[in-house]
Amino acid sequence: MRIEVNGIDLIKLLKEISSKTKIKSYIVGGVVRDFLLGVKNLDIDVVVEGDGIEFAYILLSYLKGDIVVYEAFRTATLSYDGISIDVISARKEYYERPAALPTIEFSNIYDDMARRDFTINTLAYDVIEEKILDYFNGLEDLKKGLIRVLHPKSFIDDPTRIFRAIRYATRYSFEIEEKTHNLMKDSIENIRLLSADRIRNEIFLILKESKAKEMIDKLIYYGIDKVIFDGITLNTQHLDTVYVNLEIELYRFLVLFYYLKESDINKIEKRLRVNKIYLKALKDLVFLREQLNCQNKNIRKIRETIEETKEEVLRAIEVMEGEKAEKIIKGKLTVKGKDIKNLGLPPSPLYGELMDNVFEAKINGIIATRDEEIAFLKKLIEKLKKGE
Ligand code: ATP
Numbered sequence: 001m002r003i004e005v006n007g008i009d010l011i012k013l014l015k016e017i018s019s020k021t022k023i024k025s026y027i028v029g030g031v032v033r034d035f036l037l038g039v040k041n042l043d044i045d046v047v048v049e050g051d052g053i054e055f056a057y058i059l060l061s062y063l064k065g066d067i068v069v070y071e072a073f074r075t076a077t078l079s080y081d082g083i084s085i086d087v088i089s090a091r092k093e094y095y096e097r098p099a100a101l102p103t104i105e106f107s108n109i110y111d112d113m114a115r116r117d118f119t120i121n122t123l124a125y126d127v128i129e130e131k132i133l134d135y136f137n138g139l140e141d142l143k144k145g146l147i148r149v150l151h152p153k154s155f156i157d158d159p160t161r162i163f164r165a166i167r168y169a170t171r172y173s174f175e176i177e178e179k180t181h182n183l184m185k186d187s188i189e190n191i192r193l194l195s196a197d198r199i200r201n202e203i204f205l206i207l208k209e210s211k212a213k214e215m216i217d218k219l220i221y222y223g224i225d226k227v228i229f230d231g232i233t234l235n236t237q238h239l240d241t242v243y244v245n246l247e248i249e250l251y252r253f254l255v256l257f258y259y260l261k262e263s264d265i266n267k268i269e270k271r272l273r274v275n276k277i278y279l280k281a282l283k284d285l286v287f288l289r290e291q292l293n294c295q296n297k298n299i300r301k302i303r304e305t306i307e308e309t310k311e312e313v314l315r316a317i318e319v320m321e322g323e324k325a326e327k328i329i330k331g332k333l334t335v336k337g338k339d340i341k342n343l344g345l346p347p348s349p350l351y352g353e354l355m356d357n358v359f360e361a362k363i364n365g366i367i368a369t370r371d372e373e374i375a376f377l378k379k380l381i382e383k384l385k386k387g388e
Helices: 012-019 032-036 052-063 109-112 138-144 158-172 178-186 188-193 196-207 212-221 226-227 249-258 262-273 276-292 299-308 310-319 323-329 336-343 351-362 370-385
Strands: 025-028 043-048 064-072 075-079 083-089 091-094 103-106 125-126 131-132
Touching: 012 025, 012 043, 012 052, 025 032, 025 109, 032 043, 032 188, 043 103, 052 064, 052 075, 052 083, 091 109, 103 351, 109 125, 158 178, 158 212, 178 188, 188 226, 188 336, 196 212, 196 249, 196 262, 212 226, 249 276, 249 310, 262 276, 276 299, 276 310, 276 323, 276 370, 299 323, 299 351, 310 323, 336 370, 351 370
Parallel strands: 043 083
Antiparallel strands: 025 043, 025 125, 064 075, 075 083, 091 103, 125 131
């Protein structure tokens, strides 16, 4: 295994620091798993048997970069462009009640692996001995392509692992091992015990994945959508579409809730506690979708919404509605109030009406370019001045 950060061999460096400080360090989890699978992974987790923050500062003195420290867990994150290194103090976890966050105790590498979700994530590379520690048969499961929990209470302790199992199984085309699968199915109802923040986090992790559609299809297959969003229909059509320069989570979030009823917007707000930007985008989406499909259109509000809403909203509507949406979206105006002012009309409520007229002309294909918008405005203003 070789990982290079800022031109430095990370494993060699960890070995040197561990030898000097007598603090043992291990590269663990996703990066080891993905290295063995031949998949690129730039999120490196390092577990140390000692103080993670102290160790991280020593690492920083060699690697430079930025550091963020989390006092409570004695953990730190170093970052370089595109690469992050989490330095974690080895710990043991106890779950006092189902779905609660665990209490922790600092410990050793074995206990740190034993708190993990699946066997394929329990592989630790010992930098001193230069070998992989495999306490839970992770190597065999990785070879067989199996997602397996470490103990029968795993999903009860932490139901977010249900989402994680689906994510890993789909991402790597692995199977969920039979007993794990049964345990998982028995714990679906426990997802109700998770906080909105934790559920949102899991949903958005899925939406970032390239096989997002397949993963959401599996959530639906297991009835997880009913537990989280009871009664709200999820849309998985076009979920895998990717656009460059779009915020993929926002775009896919909007596609996922494309058929949301206006009266259910507050349910999403409550269940997922999405931020104000996402909520506003969702409201704009629902408004535009309804307007597209109704006879009496509110031209003023459509124009204003199209002008100020996020690009992701427009792309989501376009992908779902095709031509019908394209026609309205291409009506987005380039002219602003100040263009009307430059044409010699003092500010007044007429501005809104003029803009609506230009918008309608653009939707109907009478005009298309900015020059044509200005020329059209000019004509409207002349007519107005003549009192027509
Ligand atoms: P990804 O490629 O999705 O980032 P990852 O394995 O690096 O995968 P992270 O979410 O970054 O996943 O978590 C790092 C490690 O922490 C995992 O490999 C796993 O061992 C452990 N972990 C994360 N979440 C949980 C959880 N809910 N329960 C137990 N272990 C977890």
